[in-house]
Amino acid sequence: GAVVSQHPSWVICKSGTSVKIECRSLDFQATTMFWYRQFPKQSLMLMATSNEGSKATYEQGVEKDKFLINHASLTLSTLTVTSAHPEDSSFYICSARGGEAMNTEAFFGQGTRLTVV
Amino acid sequence: DAKTTQPPSMDCAEGRAANLPCNHSTISGNEYVYWYRQIHSQGPQYIIHGLKNNETNEMASLIITEDRKSSTLILPHATLRDTAVYYCIVRVSGGSNYKLTFGKGTLLTVNP
Numbered sequence: 001g002a003v004v005s006q007h008p009s010w011v012i013c014k015s016g017t018s019v020k021i022e023c024r025s026l027d028f029q030a031t032t033m034f035w036y037r038q039f040p041k042q043s044l045m046l047m048a049t050s051n052e053g054s055k056a057t058y059e060q061g062v063e064k065d066k067f068l069i070n071h072a073s074l075t076l077s078t079l080t081v082t083s084a085h086p087e088d089s090s091f092y093i094c095s096a097r098g099g100e101a102m103n104t105e106a107f108f109g110q111g112t113r114l115t116v117v
Numbered sequence: 118d119a120k121t122t123q124p125p126s127m128d129c130a131e132g133r134a135a136n137l138p139c140n141h142s143t144i145s146g147n148e149y150v151y152w153y154r155q156i157h158s159q160g161p162q163y164i165i166h167g168l169k170n171n172e173t174n175e176m177a178s179l180i181i182t183e184d185r186k187s188s189t190l191i192l193p194h195a196t197l198r199d200t201a202v203y204y205c206i207v208r209v210s211g212g213s214n215y216k217l218t219f220g221k222g223t224l225l226t227v228n229p
Contacts, residue, residue, distance in 0.1 A: 043222065044219040049216065095160075095161075111158070
């Protein structure tokens with residue numbers, strides 16, 4: 001399958017600082033990228049959907065000013081957690097889709113473990 | 118999106134077939150059935166998807182009932198590395214409405 005790469009794999013940051021997570025599609029152009037968050041022993045929760053060159057669409061309850069998403073090119077999307085707090089500690093996962101056909105599958109990055117201390 | 122129901126956990130002996138069921142009784146005609154799995158502390162991995170017909174690839178087989186209200190993912194010869202949470206997802210049509218909504222999935226444990 002197609003390859004989606006996330007960086008970094010893990011990050012530890014101090015409370016109040018901002019952290020940027022990158023998501024790249026390595027061998028295809030991602031028209032749509034998705035950002036998920038996963039707390040321990042829970043399922044993935046969709047945070048937002050972004051299309052290249054447009055503003056992201058956030059799910060209900062997700063603060064758009066706290067979780068800044070930029071999808072500047074067809075191969076790169078970034079998620080910035082601003083003014084991070086310990087409760088933002090989680091596993092963040094991106095996903096990318098290369099087309100809008102009904103049966104085009106999405107591929108996932110390996111995830112980023114964020115710990116805010 | 119149609120909702121799916123999966124058993125929370127299953128066990129399987131190494132080398133045997135693992136059959137993971139999924140109920141999606143409210144599925145509509147244009148919705149595909151997708152299967153992903155997530156090994157601990159990794160991102161989900163795409164396995165297979167189908168609409169009406171049974172599908173097979175190098176990883177698994179997908180059997181969809183004729184009324185499409187349920188499906189079964191089959192791992193023909195389970196290995197220890199197949200231990201993971203398996204998610205069955207029914208997805209609305211493509212375009213701007215595309216979304217993958219994950220339920221709780223089934224934790225498959227393959228035992229030696």
